[in-house]
Amino acid sequence: MLGPPLRHALLLLPTVIFARPGPALGQLHGDFLRIGARDINKGEFGFPNHLTPLKEYQQALEMDVRIQRQVDKSGNAELTGYVGRLAEQIQRRSDLKGPLWLRLTRSQEHLAFSTLAGRAYIDEKLVRIAENESQLAGAIAHEVAHLAARHGAENISRMRLLDANPSGFLTLLRPCLTIGNPFTSGGTDGFWQAVCYFNEIEADELATQYLWNSGFDPEGLLNLLSVLQDHNWLDAPPGPSQTSSHPPISVRQKRIRIQLKKLPGLEAARLDSSDFQEAREQTRANGVPLSRK
Numbered sequence: 001m002l003g004p005p006l007r008h009a010l011l012l013l014p015t016v017i018f019a020r021p022g023p024a025l026g027q028l029h030g031d032f033l034r035i036g037a038r039d040i041n042k043g044e045f046g047f048p049n050h051l052t053p054l055k056e057y058q059q060a061l062e063m064d065v066r067i068q069r070q071v072d073k074s075g076n077a078e079l080t081g082y083v084g085r086l087a088e089q090i091q092r093r094s095d096l097k098g099p100l101w102l103r104l105t106r107s108q109e110h111l112a113f114s115t116l117a118g119r120a121y122i123d124e125k126l127v128r129i130a131e132n133e134s135q136l137a138g139a140i141a142h143e144v145a146h147l148a149a150r151h152g153a154e155n156i157s158r159m160r161l162l163d164a165n166p167s168g169f170l171t172l173l174r175p176c177l178t179i180g181n182p183f184t185s186g187g188t189d190g191f192w193q194a195v196c197y198f199n200e201i202e203a204d205e206l207a208t209q210y211l212w213n214s215g216f217d218p219e220g221l222l223n224l225l226s227v228l229q230d231h232n233w234l235d236a237p238p239g240p241s242q243t244s245s246h247p248p249i250s251v252r253q254k255r256i257r258i259q260l261k262k263l264p265g266l267e268a269a270r271l272d273s274s275d276f277q278e279a280r281e282q283t284r285a286n287g288v289p290l291s292r293k
């Protein structure tokens with residue numbers, strides 16, 4: 001996601017990060033009754049974001065130009081419209097302020113990913129792989145959650161702050177170590193693995209809340225992860241290191257189940273729709289491949 005100059009700056013990091021892991025299990029954002037009215041980017045789990053909204057917008061635009069050169073756009077207007085409407089429904093009931101710029105791609109490496117300033121990319125393959133609408137909604141909610149939590153902008157800020165003060169790495173990492181994070185050592189790679197681990201856990205928790213708040217089956221993301229199993233290609237790692245990886249599916253599901261227990265039951269959760277099944281049939285008829293590019 002980030003350019004070589006910033007990546008290079010991280011080589012100045014010490015090789016070992018000492019940290020005391022915090023409580024392993026629990027909620028990061030327990031105030032799910034205030035979704036949309038709360039600020040999820042402040043306090044213990046917030047990170048001082050040093051990008052202005054304008055800079056964030058410009059960075060996202062530059063990335064979008066590069067991404068568009070690398071991936072094919074879906075040529076299916078009907079499918080694009082359907083996925084866009086689904087994403088809007090989720091965003092309206094999320095913490096993400098401002099516009100959501102969603103692009104439907106065809107056969108990119110990742111099933112879905114997001115950058116910053118409200119830009120998300122969903123691949124046709126995801127529509128084909130998901131078993132029902134709530135699973136597709138779960139993946140979209142996960143990307144909306146990354147954007148709402150401003151993970152992309154936070155990571156750029158982390159890199160800039162580290163560049164300016166390489167000894168400040170532990171301060172920058174501290175919020176990520178509050179969840180029993182296993183990555184507490186290892187220099188540059190350890191730093192970004194710890195960030196990635198935290199970001200994914202936070203995005204999964206928020207996504208499950210957004211599913212619940214928008215009336216979808218809140219188990220949608222949990223069940224999609226079961227379908228994906230160890231194919232951890234739901235989205236691109238948020239850090240610059242190639243060794244950054246997502247937490248194991250089993251860990252993610254364990255954390256999501258904790259979240260599900262906290263959420264009040266829904267009278268009529270939306271599991272599926274005829275629109276989704278039609279969209280899925282289209283991807284099959286169009287021969288959207290299931291394997292990686």
Ligand SMILES: [Zn+2]
Pocket residue numbers: 142146199200203235
């Ligand atoms: Zn993610």
